[in-house]
Amino acid sequence: MVNKKTFDQQRGRATTTLIDESEQLLRSAPAGVLCLYFAASIPFTAGLVFFWTIMVRSNHSIWFAAAAALVLSLLFVWMKIGQNLYCCRLSQHLTGRRDAVDILRAACVQTAIHPTGILTLPICLAIALPYGWACAFYQHATALNSRASDSKLLLELRQQAMQWPLQNHAVTWLLSPALTIVGVCAVMIMPPLMRLINPATPLALQVATSMIFIVIAVLGSPVGMLMSANFAVTMLLLLSQTGGDSAIASVLLQNGAPSSTFAVIVCCLAYLCMDPIVKACYVLRGHHIRSDVTADDLHTRLRQIRAGS
């Protein structure tokens, strides 16, 4: 027991245990908590699909690009604030505390932190190594509760992101929607890019390159790519049932092949399925990390025992 506790304190809980606990947390939480997540995230994902479609298909899209980008950026901010509230509700459900959430402050903090992720996360992903820590930093920022003080905010987030790196990287590898999106994009973009660089590329080389990129994408994000493949196959089957000449099919298919809008929808669906669990994982991770100092886990356990007796 002593050895196990030491191992938990040094390395964090096993990744499978953490994911299992997150799922339990989500299942036991009221349905309104998950509804809050989707109320925050669906407008942005739907807006992104609409934005992508009109930018690709409309000849005059450049005229209203600024307005469309403004609406999408506001939806992004709305999503991040909503996801923070979702994490606060999950945290409250976990600890049993009913702290009042200062929405205005949460909005300011989330709007200040998350836009930087748009630039830093792709850079970290390109360098590969710091991505896990950067991803954890932004996930813990979403899972921030209202008690965190302004002066120590970034320091606290940095400490949480650096804690238990093995657990963090395993969760990122298994569940990060960003890796899935990169995988789908790589699989989508590489074949046309290769044909654009050298139009006389032999078919065998094109097939081999596509296969290599699919394998790399699956190894990089196994769960996400499996989920994306499921969504892609389901959508293709539905499209084949509705016939190739419907209005939806004309958006999702180009000359019989899936369009980039199709890939964006697949990515958005995979994101909406995986992200609530990822957020729950980081709420739990933050709770376990803070418990070393605040003993919140003991309070939670005592509350559960009291409720059970």
Added chain:
Amino acid sequence: MTGQTECRNHPERDVVARCPRCTQALCRECVTEHDNRMLCESCLRTVIQPTAPDSKRKNVAMAAVAAAGCLLVWLFFLATAQILTHAPAAFHRFAPW
């Protein structure tokens, strides 16, 4: 509760709690319970008086950073729109071979 075993303010006394905000070790006299947490005097003062003299300035600074964040997101999506409108049609069609 490893490490420091003496109170920050009273070195001759044993530690009974650690303040969750400043992580300082404290004796029974130096801590008090607030909202189910054992806090030290200075942290308790911060918690019950959140409107410090410079908090207004901090709020303005935070709002300014948030506005800059909104601008950054808008620029990112504007750049995405430019790339999408100028990308060759081949990029919008997935044909692996």
